[in-house]
Amino acid sequence: MAEIIKGAAELGIIYAIMALGVFISFRTLNMPDLTVDSSFTLGAAFSAVLCVAGYPVLGIITAFIAGCAAGAVTALLTTKLKIQPILSGILMMLALYSINLKVMGGKSNIPLSRLLGVPTVFSPFFDTAVEQYTALIICTAVLALVIILLYYFLRTRFGLVLRATGDNDKMVRAAGVDTDFTTIVGLALSNGLVALSGSMLAQYQGFTDISMGIGMVVIGLASVIIGEVIFGTGSLLRRLIAVVLGAVLYRFIIAGALELGMPPTDLKLVSAVIVTAALSMGTIRDKVISVTGRQNAMSKKKGGSL
Amino acid sequence: MLKISKAVKIFNKGSVNEKLALDNICLELKEGEFVTVIGGNGAGKSTLLNCISGVYTLDSGTISLDGTDITRTPEYKRSAYIGRVFQDPLVGTAFDMTIEENLAIAYAKGKPRGLTPGITKAGSAFFREKLASLELGLEDRMKEKVGRLSGGQRQALTLLMATIVKPKLLLLDEHTAALDPSIARKVLELTDEIVRENNLCTLMITHNMKAALEHGTRTIMMNEGRIIMDISGKERENVTVEWLVEQFGKRSGTELDNDRMLLG
Numbered sequence: 001m002a003e004i005i006k007g008a009a010e011l012g013i014i015y016a017i018m019a020l021g022v023f024i025s026f027r028t029l030n031m032p033d034l035t036v037d038s039s040f041t042l043g044a045a046f047s048a049v050l051c052v053a054g055y056p057v058l059g060i061i062t063a064f065i066a067g068c069a070a071g072a073v074t075a076l077l078t079t080k081l082k083i084q085p086i087l088s089g090i091l092m093m094l095a096l097y098s099i100n101l102k103v104m105g106g107k108s109n110i111p112l113s114r115l116l117g118v119p120t121v122f123s124p125f126f127d128t129a130v131e132q133y134t135a136l137i138i139c140t141a142v143l144a145l146v147i148i149l150l151y152y153f154l155r156t157r158f159g160l161v162l163r164a165t166g167d168n169d170k171m172v173r174a175a176g177v178d179t180d181f182t183t184i185v186g187l188a189l190s191n192g193l194v195a196l197s198g199s200m201l202a203q204y205q206g207f208t209d210i211s212m213g214i215g216m217v218v219i220g221l222a223s224v225i226i227g228e229v230i231f232g233t234g235s236l237l238r239r240l241i242a243v244v245l246g247a248v249l250y251r252f253i254i255a256g257a258l259e260l261g262m263p264p265t266d267l268k269l270v271s272a273v274i275v276t277a278a279l280s281m282g283t284i285r286d287k288v289i290s291v292t293g294r295q296n297a298m299s300k301k302k303g304g305s306l
Numbered sequence: 307m308l309k310i311s312k313a314v315k316i317f318n319k320g321s322v323n324e325k326l327a328l329d330n331i332c333l334e335l336k337e338g339e340f341v342t343v344i345g346g347n348g349a350g351k352s353t354l355l356n357c358i359s360g361v362y363t364l365d366s367g368t369i370s371l372d373g374t375d376i377t378r379t380p381e382y383k384r385s386a387y388i389g390r391v392f393q394d395p396l397v398g399t400a401f402d403m404t405i406e407e408n409l410a411i412a413y414a415k416g417k418p419r420g421l422t423p424g425i426t427k428a429g430s431a432f433f434r435e436k437l438a439s440l441e442l443g444l445e446d447r448m449k450e451k452v453g454r455l456s457g458g459q460r461q462a463l464t465l466l467m468a469t470i471v472k473p474k475l476l477l478l479d480e481h482t483a484a485l486d487p488s489i490a491r492k493v494l495e496l497t498d499e500i501v502r503e504n505n506l507c508t509l510m511i512t513h514n515m516k517a518a519l520e521h522g523t524r525t526i527m528m529n530e531g532r533i534i535m536d537i538s539g540k541e542r543e544n545v546t547v548e549w550l551v552e553q554f555g556k557r558s559g560t561e562l563d564n565d566r567m568l569l570g
Contacts, residue, residue: 153421155425157414157417158420160414163400163403168396171400171411173382173385174468176382176386
C-alpha cells in the first residue's frame with residue numbers, strides 16, 4: 001500500500017511539471033495547445049538518447065530547450081500564419097511524431113534499464129541509504145525550482161503582460177505590447193515544461209516509447225481543472241500550487257482505480273470522462289439552476305391568484 | 307499634434323458588401339484640444355478612431371502624430387503614444403488580474419518589458435495615490451481582481467490606465483455609453499479632470515449631443531464617412547442641442563436614426 005502511494009506521489013510530481021506547462025497555455029494564454037502530446041515525447045526522446053550517450057542531466061536540459069522550440073513553432077503558425085490554434089497544435093503534433101522517431105534513431109522504444117548500465121539522474125544514488133527516496137527527492141526539488149522560477153517570472157513586467165494576453169489581448173496591445181511575441185514566449189515556455197516533464201518520466205520509468213505522450217494534454221487539463229475545483233483560483237501562487245495538487249490527486253485517483261481492478265487499457269477512457277465531467281460542470285449547473293428556477297416559478301403561478 | 311489627411315477606409319473591398327467607411331477625411335488636432343465626435347450609427351466615428359489607433363490600416367491617406375508618420379505603424383507600437391478607453395468596460399482591463407497588476411501593465415508602457423519585477427513598492431504607493439484621486443475607494447482594493455468591479459469602476463480604472471503614462475493622444479470610444487446615466491456623468495467629469503490636468507489632446511465619440519457640447523473645446527459631426535460639421539470657440543458656445551439636431555437633418559439629408567442621441 002505504501003509502495004502504491006509513493007509511486008502515485010512520484011508520478012504526480014513529475015506530471016505536475018507538465019500540468020504547469022498546460023496551465024500556461026490553457027489558462028494564461030487561453031489557448032488549448034495540442035502540441036503537448038508530442039512535445040512530451042520529444043522531451044523523453046532527447047532524454048533517452050542522451051542518457052544512452054552518458055549525459056542524463058544534459059538530456060533534461062536539452063529536452064527543455066527542444067520543447068521550447070516546438071512550442072515556439074506552434075505559436076508562429078498561429079500568430080504569423082494565422083492558422084487556428086487547435087489546428088496549429090495538431091499540425092505540430094503530427095510533425096513531431098516523425099521528428100521524435102528521428103531523435104530516437106528510428107526506434108520506437110529506447111530502454112534505459114539499470115541492468116543495461118544506462119546512467120540516469122537517479123543512478124548516482126543507487127545502493128545508498130536514500131535510494132528508496134531518490135526519485136521523490138529529485139523530482140520534488142525540480143518541481144520546487146520550476147514553481148519558484150515560474151512564480152517569479154509571471155510577476156515580472158513581461159510575466160504580467162503574458163498573463164494578460166489570454167485574459168484580454170486587446171488591452172495588452174493598447175498597453176503597447178506585441179501579443180504575437182507574448183504568445184510565442186508563452187507557448188515556448190509551456191512546451192518547454194512539458195518536455196522537461198517527459199524527460200524526467202523517461203529516466204524515472206526507465207524507457208521512452210514513441211506513444212507515451214498520447215492523451216497528455218487531457219491529463220494536463222484534468223490536473224489543472226481538478227486543482228481549480230478543489231483548491232480554488234485565488235492568488236497566482238495558490239493557482240500554481242492548485243495545479244500541482246491537482247496533478248498529484250489525479251495520479252491518486254488513477255492508482256486507486258487500478259487498485260480496484262480497472263484494466264490499465266481503460267486509463268485513457270477514464271481520463272477523458274474525468275475531463276469531460278470537469279469541463280461541463282459549469283454548463284450542467286446552469287441548466288439545473290434554470291430548470292429548478294422554472295419549476296419554482298411554475299409552482300408559484302399555480303398557487304397564485306391568477 | 308494629430309494630423310489626418312485624405313484618409314480613406316473601405317471595408318469588404320470588391321465585394322457586394324463594399325462599404326466606404328471613411329471618405330477622404332481631413333482632420334487636424336492642436337495640442338491640448340479636446341474634440342467631441344457625434345454622428346449616427348455607421349457614420350464612421352469608430353472606424354476613424356480604430357484607424358488612428360492602428361486596429362485598421364488606411365486604404366489611402368496618411369496619419370501623423372506629433373510630426374511622425376504613423377500610417378503604417380502596427381497597433382501595439384502606436385499604443386506607446388496613444389491612450390484608449392473602449393465602449394465595452396470588459397475590453398479595457400484584464401479581468402482575472404488584480405487592480406494593481408492591471409495598473410502595472412499600463413504603467414510599464416514605453417518601458418522595457420524585461421524580467422524586472424512587475425510591481426515594486428514605489429510603484430504600488432504611486433498606484434494607491436492615483437487610485438485615491440478617482441475617489442471610488444479603489445485604493446483599498448488593489449489586490450482584488452478587476453472582474454469584481456462594476457462597469458463604472460472599470461471605466462474609471464481604464465481611464466486611469468490610459469493616462470497613467472501621459473499619452474500624446476487620448477481616444478475615447480463612447481466610453482460611457484454602457485453605463486448608468488449617473489455613473490456615466492461621473493466618469494465624464496473624471497474625464498474632464500484628467501484631460502485638463504494633463505492638457506491632453508483628446509478625441510471623444512459620444513452618442514449624447516448634450517455631452518458633446520458640454521465637454522471638450524470643439525465638436526465635429528460625421529455622416530457616411532465624412533465630416534459634415536466642425537465647430538469650436540465662440541461659435542460653439544452658443545450652440546444648443548436643438549440647433550445641432552436641426553443641422554444634422556439639414557446637412558446629412560436624413561432624420562436622426564437614434565433617439566439615444568437626444569437624451570441626456
